Amino acid sequence: MQEFIYQSGWGAFTVLLLMQIPFILFFLFVVFRQGSKKPSPSPTIDTSITRLKNIWMVAVVTIFVVINVVSIKYFPSVVEAQAEASGLEIHPVNVTAESWSYDISQTEFKVGQTVRFTAKSTDTVHGFGLYHPTGKILFTMMLIPGIGDASLVHTFKDSGTYKIRCLEYCGASHHEMSDELVVTASSN
Ligand SMILES: [Cu+2]
Structure with a gap:
């Protein structure tokens, strides 16, 4: 039974x-409950419902605009x-x-440095995810072979070891696909 459920299309x-x-x-x-009702002579518009709908509409549009305005500064193109x-x-x-694995042209940076990562994949779809030393993810890029480079600008704000991980499943050793960047305090 389990085999049928998990391993066959019919399952x-x-x-x-x-x-x-x-x-x-x-x-x-x-549908049937509505169908068995007698049609009312003419629908009357309930003004309180209409008012509620208008308030809801304004709320949805306001939330949409506020979220977009607040978050636009995090857009990669805007940051760049x-x-x-x-x-x-x-x-x-x-x-x-x-x-x-990754081949990275530079892996040591100073705090405050702004870097443009230009990345590509040569075989299959890979990810380039950068993690802050505290473990918080900063960004990820999807690298698709054959469609050109992906690029992103980032400024290092803290010193420490930044982990890079592949976040696109790419085969048997996907979980081992990682690297590191080291950011040290600026001398000046
Ligand atoms: Cu992967």
Whole structure:
């Protein structure tokens, strides 16, 4: 039975069907209950409902706009444009990923340095995920072979060892695909 469920298409289909049954029954119940009602002469518009709908509409649009305005500064393209506009020196770092390692042109940096990671993969889809020394993920890039380089600008704010991990499943040793960058306190 387990083999049927987990290893065959028909098994998966049966599970899907069983999961759908409550929803199908509920749908049929609602449709038939509505169908058995007598149609009312003319629908009257409830003004309190209309007012509620308008308030809801305004709330949704406001939340949408606020979230976008607040989060736009974290957009990679905006971060890059800001770094360029500020006249900061951007250090180019080239990354080549292949199963299951990275070739990184520079792995030691100073706090405050702004780096542009330009990365590509030579064989299959890989990820380039950068982790802060505390373990918090800073960003990840998806590297797809044949579609050009992925690039991202990042400024190192803290010293320590930054872990790089592949976050796109790329085969048997995907879990071992990692590297490190070392960031030291700036001398000045
Ligand atoms: Cu991987």
